[in-house]
Amino acid sequence: MLNQLRPALVLLVALTAITGLAYPLAVTGIAGVIFPAKAAGSLIERDGKVVGSSLIGQSFTSDGYFHGRHSATTAPDPADAAKTVPAPYNAANSSGSNLGPTSAALADRVKADVEKLKAENPGQPVPVDLVTTSGSGLDPDISPEAARFQIPRVAKARGVPEDKLAGLLAAQVQGRWLGVLGEPRVNVLALNIALDDLARK
Structure with a gap:
């Protein structure tokens, strides 16, 4: 044996x-x-301080910044460890919402978001990635269309001409990998850092 x-x-x-x-x-x-x-986490530094990673989204809520996709990630509730509370872009708990197309909560949330965005930019179709969550909840990118949709709001909040923001956005668009794989995208953190740099000039 x-x-x-x-x-x-x-x-x-x-x-x-x-x-x-x-x-x-x-x-x-x-x-x-x-x-x-990349091996160190694709960290982004600003003024010598790490402000995030190009791989993980962040929550931007001010009208003066471009917003990313919704994040359905959660964290333990400090008041009750058996429950969870929303914690957008929580990299320790990557997940989607798991709400299906028949979910009333999902339908109500999307409807409210669409109405809010239509009021923000009347007459323009609302890009789907501004009202849906990604599978990971950590998506750092949005489509160029979703970024362009937000230009009027950001321009108004910052007092910057829309065409200037359009030029800034165009410089931030990343194309398909090798010209064929994936979709054109904009990294929201990089775009907002460029936006802050524009204000400094």
């Missing part, structure tokens, strides 16, 4: 060391050398 058990234990220890330690450490080390910024 020991003759049969020994090879199995040796194989278990060897594979654990190779696939659980050596391989992850090697990949992490190589990524740190070849792509140091």
Whole structure:
């Protein structure tokens, strides 16, 4: 019996060391050398201080900033650990809302958001990504259409001409990867940082 058990234990220890330690450490080390910024979390710095990551969205609610997608992530309720409370863009609890098309709560929330956005920018179709959540709840990007839809509100709040914001936005649009994969997108944090930089000039 020991003759049969020994090879199995040796194989278990060897594979654990190779696939659980050596391989992850090697990949992490190589990524740190070849792509140091990405391996460190794609952090964005401003005035020497980390203000976020280009991979994780942030909640912007002021009229003077572009807003990202809704986030359905939650966190434990401080008053009752058995319950959760909304915590937008909570990277420790990536999740979608899990509300289906027959959900009254989802329909009511989307309807209210659409009405609010129509009042904000009358006569313009509301981009779908401004009223829906992503599967992860952490999406840092919106479509160029969703960003353009918000230009009148941001321009009014900041007292900046709309055409100037349109030019700023155009410079922030990222195209499809290799020209074919994915969709054009705008990173909301990068766009808002560029917006603040514009105000400094």
